[in-house]
Amino acid sequence: MASANTTKALPAAATNGDSVVIVGAGLAGLFTALKLSPHPVVLISPTPLGKGSSSSWAQGGVAAAISEGDTVEAHARDTIRAGAGIVDEGLAHLLAREAPDRIEDLLRLGVPFDKDIEGKLQLSREAAHSARRIARVKGDLAGKAIMAAVMAAVRKTPSIHIVEGMSVHALAMSDARHVAGVHMWPTGSLGRGEAITLRARAVILATGGVGQLFEVTTNPSAAHGEGVAMAARAGAVIADPEFVQFHPTALNIGRDPAPLATEALRGEGAVLVNGKGERYMAAAHEDAELAPRDVVARATFREVQSGRGAFLDCREAIGNRFAEKFPGLSEICFKADIDPVRELIPIAPAAHYHMGGVLTDANGRTTVDGLWACGEVACTGAHGANRLASNSLLETVVFGARIGQDISGLAPHLKASSQELLPPPESTATGLDKGTIENISKQLRRSMTHNAGVVRDSDGLRAALGDIANISPSELPLAMRNRSLTARFIAAGALQREESRGSQFRSDYPESREEWARRSTLNLEDLEAIGENTLNLEHHQGNVIRVAFAQ
Numbered sequence: 001m002a003s004a005n006t007t008k009a010l011p012a013a014a015t016n017g018d019s020v021v022i023v024g025a026g027l028a029g030l031f032t033a034l035k036l037s038p039h040p041v042v043l044i045s046p047t048p049l050g051k052g053s054s055s056s057w058a059q060g061g062v063a064a065a066i067s068e069g070d071t072v073e074a075h076a077r078d079t080i081r082a083g084a085g086i087v088d089e090g091l092a093h094l095l096a097r098e099a100p101d102r103i104e105d106l107l108r109l110g111v112p113f114d115k116d117i118e119g120k121l122q123l124s125r126e127a128a129h130s131a132r133r134i135a136r137v138k139g140d141l142a143g144k145a146i147m148a149a150v151m152a153a154v155r156k157t158p159s160i161h162i163v164e165g166m167s168v169h170a171l172a173m174s175d176a177r178h179v180a181g182v183h184m185w186p187t188g189s190l191g192r193g194e195a196i197t198l199r200a201r202a203v204i205l206a207t208g209g210v211g212q213l214f215e216v217t218t219n220p221s222a223a224h225g226e227g228v229a230m231a232a233r234a235g236a237v238i239a240d241p242e243f244v245q246f247h248p249t250a251l252n253i254g255r256d257p258a259p260l261a262t263e264a265l266r267g268e269g270a271v272l273v274n275g276k277g278e279r280y281m282a283a284a285h286e287d288a289e290l291a292p293r294d295v296v297a298r299a300t301f302r303e304v305q306s307g308r309g310a311f312l313d314c315r316e317a318i319g320n321r322f323a324e325k326f327p328g329l330s331e332i333c334f335k336a337d338i339d340p341v342r343e344l345i346p347i348a349p350a351a352h353y354h355m356g357g358v359l360t361d362a363n364g365r366t367t368v369d370g371l372w373a374c375g376e377v378a379c380t381g382a383h384g385a386n387r388l389a390s391n392s393l394l395e396t397v398v399f400g401a402r403i404g405q406d407i408s409g410l411a412p413h414l415k416a417s418s419q420e421l422l423p424p425p426e427s428t429a430t431g432l433d434k435g436t437i438e439n440i441s442k443q444l445r446r447s448m449t450h451n452a453g454v455v456r457d458s459d460g461l462r463a464a465l466g467d468i469a470n471i472s473p474s475e476l477p478l479a480m481r482n483r484s485l486t487a488r489f490i491a492a493g494a495l496q497r498e499e500s501r502g503s504q505f506r507s508d509y510p511e512s513r514e515e516w517a518r519r520s521t522l523n524l525e526d527l528e529a530i531g532e533n534t535l536n537l538e539h540h541q542g543n544v545i546r547v548a549f550a551q
């Protein structure tokens with residue numbers, strides 16, 4: 001528990017437990033840190049600030065009902081509809097109601113949202129929104145511009161101490177129910193070696209999504225869903241873990257993460273074909289390529305799985321205008337040696353957004369004392385079974401502000417624990433070289449994509465849980481154990497929910513079922529019970545659990 005090198009540059013308030021520790025430096029972490037000012041905050045970023053967060057990559061923008069004729073009620077209604085019957089309606093209204101004020105905040109921070117000649121915000125419309133309500137920056141640069149403005153403000157705020165190059169792999173507990181700090185390690189060590197422990201008055205998880213648990217994803221390399229696992233180990237309830245949104249058209253060009261091919265291409269008339277040149281969407285839905293995201297993702301997944309492959313054909317509809325209309329994608333294609341004017345672009349569905357996560361209330365409080373969660377790692381209930389486009393950046397700022405207010409209000413009563421903090425889980429991690437660890441990670445991602453991905457069924461989900469059990473020897477580095485634990489929540493939640501709803505499609509239960517029109521909640525004990533009922537754990541051999549499926 002040395003607090004040596006990395007923390008010595010931090011002022012006393014950052015190391016004596018007087019600070020709030022924020023884990024993660026995407027929009028959720030940064031905005032919350034600003035809202036907590038002047039309360040001292042330690043903000044932990046695994047990478048140099050601004051790198052490695054989904055927030056910087058957001059292309060669309062932020063939703064808010066501020067255009068003439070639009071209403072908060074209509075925004076909430078669209079959110080509730082997209083969430084397929086299990087949205088917490090109070091939370092959806094709260095999200096919509098507080099959106100305009102948060103857009104004001106971002107404008108005050110200097111975010112250059114697109115404006116018309118009268119200086120009013122120029123809002124655009126996205127799928128499933130009933131009005132023009134997306135605040136954008138220069139077309140597709142919202143995330144980058146928002147992050148630049150917020151980072152500049154964070155750097156100027158003396159109460160925020162930034163720790164770069166460190167990753168948190170365990171929460172520090174003062175007793176079984178109270179989070180009182182974090183255990184962190186240099187990024188890349190995966191939790192091997194001695195931990196550096198920071199005490200805190202409060203800890204906020206802002207670790208983002210889970211995309212990297214799948215083979216193909218649009219999420220950056222830090223998006224392993226570790227926050228979910230850390231919170232669960234601390235005793236927190238995890239909600240709706242099964243709901244993962246897959247983007248239907250990521251570029252399947254061997255790049256990790258996979259670049260997005262925007263839906264606007266299909267809006268321009270580009271079609272989807274398989275390797276035989278057949279337009280597979282025509283048979284899948286009456287709206288063909290313009291069918292809802294989930295439908296396109298499933299049809300595309302089937303083509304990829306069948307070995308026929310899936311491709312975006314822009315040749316006729318866009319042709320020579322490609323580079324001018326889609327300069328970003330054009331450059332990516334060029335680098336991948338694909339000429340979209342003459343050739344097909346290979347695509348696959350990619351894990352994009354996690355609706356589930358650590359269960360929180362309207363102030364971002366989790367079910368564990370001392371722990372809050374914000375952004376994609378949290379499950380507020382506002383997204384239900386599927387997220388409405390551009391509501392996720394919004395969620396980070398709405399709940400970031402609420403958490404800031406909540407903790408600031410509590411601050412006089414929040415005392416750093418003087419108790420000895422419990423050590424992090426043991427991680428001997430002997431004998432596993434880098435190659436073996438990378439291999440295990442690949443196996444996990446492959447299994448999640450094939451067994452717990454776009455199309456799921458009982459056999460596949462049991463296979464995923466079996467694979468996870470097989471690759472979870474206790475000697476794995478802590479970071480890897482966190483990844484497999486979060487994967488287990490996703491697969492177990494999906495197995496338990498015997499229906500199709502929103503982003504979850506079960507080929508063995510293709511319809512929604514009334515008895516499942518509710519959110520799911522799971523904690524570690526529930527997960528163990530699902531494991532025992534599902535898998536017949538035959539024997540332990542060394543640390544590797546061999547499993548056989550119960551009949």
Ligand SMILES: Cc1cc2nc3c(=O)[nH]c(=O)nc-3n(C[C@H](O)[C@H](O)[C@H](O)COP(=O)(O)OP(=O)(O)OC[C@H]3O[C@@H](n4cnc5c(N)ncnc54)[C@H](O)[C@@H]3O)c2cc1C
Nearest residue numbers: 024025026027028054055060061168208375376390392393
């Ligand atoms: C390509 C793409 C386009 C998108 N477009 C839009 C859009 O237009 N509109 C919209 O609303 N949403 C969009 N989204 C979703 C949205 O960007 C995210 O949901 C949102 O940015 C999440 O913010 P966050 O702060 O919770 O997570 P992130 O921005 O991902 O930040 C997470 C932070 O946690 C850090 N971290 C992770 N693990 C650890 C650890 N163990 N220890 C310490 N730190 C850790 C990461 O390094 C990062 O700093 C898009 C997502 C992607 C991937």
